[in-house]
Amino acid sequence: MTTVRLPLFxxxxxxxxxxxxxxxxFEERYRAMMRELLKTPEGEPRRFAVVAIRDGHEVASTAPGMPDPTAVPELGPTAGFGADPARAFHGVGCVADAATIRERSGGAFEVLATGxxxxxxxxxDATGPFLTAxxxxxxxxxxxxxxxxxxxxLRAFRQYQKRLAGARERTLSPGTxxxxxxxxxxxLVAAAMMLDIPTKQRLLQAPDTASRLRDELRLLRSETAIIRHLPSLPAAELTRGPTSMN
Known part of the structure; x- marks a missing residue:
């Protein structure tokens, strides 16, 4: 078993x-994390781990851009996650490599990372200014x-996008x-589909690629059938991901 210790987001x-x-x-515990990542030597990856928060826990507000009122510096890096923060998170996550970390006036950071x-x-570990794992x-x-x-x-995904886009522009063609x-x-398909967090988490932690693809095929067929009865949506909604706030 190969293990690593990384900052946890x-x-x-x-x-x-x-x-x-x-x-x-913009929260201080994550700003401290970014300041630490900026110390990484030139040419080395600036890595941190991303985990999804479990439903039903006392966590940050879900509205984008709304700070968590419980996450004040005096309460430390576990604020909002309970006495045992590991129980607040899903057990499988993804390493992110921050290609860009840009500090704005006021101390907030704009970050662009890739899984x-x-x-x-x-x-x-909650002993430092931010969580590590x-x-x-x-x-x-x-x-x-x-x-x-x-x-x-891929065939089912093209059909799904076509239905989602109302058969308008930007649908995927065989030449795409x-x-x-x-x-x-x-x-790619797991990230692009309009699914809730528990379903996306299930896809992330599938035991192998084939199992994930089988699950996606079932989901694509089911979702495409449902979309037939819904009003048309802009094609951009399929691939547009909101900037995550903290």
Missing amino acids: PLNSVLFPGLVLPLNV TRRVRLLSV ELELLPEEPGDGSGALSEGV DLPDEPSVVSY
Whole structure:
């Protein structure tokens, strides 16, 4: 088992490998994290781990851009997460590599990171100014039939987007440049579908690529059938991800 210790950034969303994560960082515990990441030597990755917050816990406000009133510096890095913060988070997350960390006037940060690989949360350390975690690096096993499943998922995904967009512009066509690596397809589709956090979390922690693709195929067929009976939505809604606030 290969483990790493990284800063921990809990979010009300799920990050997948290969996906871009824009962050607007203004709470002090996460500003301290970014200041520490900026000390990383030139040429080395500025890595932190992203985990999704479990439903039902006392956590930050869900409205984008609304600070958590419980997260004041005097209460420390666990503010809003309870006495045992590990119980407030899902057990599988994703390592993020911050390509850009830009400080704004007033001390907030604009961050642009990319998910790299999955990790399992082993323990959480709250002794510093921000949370850190011991994490197990998880392999990405292909599973049986991932290649054929990937092709089926891409076909179903095109149909899903077409229905979601009301058959208007920006729907995917057969000539659209899409990945053909099954694991990349599985994460792209998981991130692009309009799903709740528990479902996205289930896809993230699937035991292998083939299992994730099978689940996605079922979801795509089900969601596409539902969308047939809904009003048309702009195509941009499929791929537009909101900037995560803290």
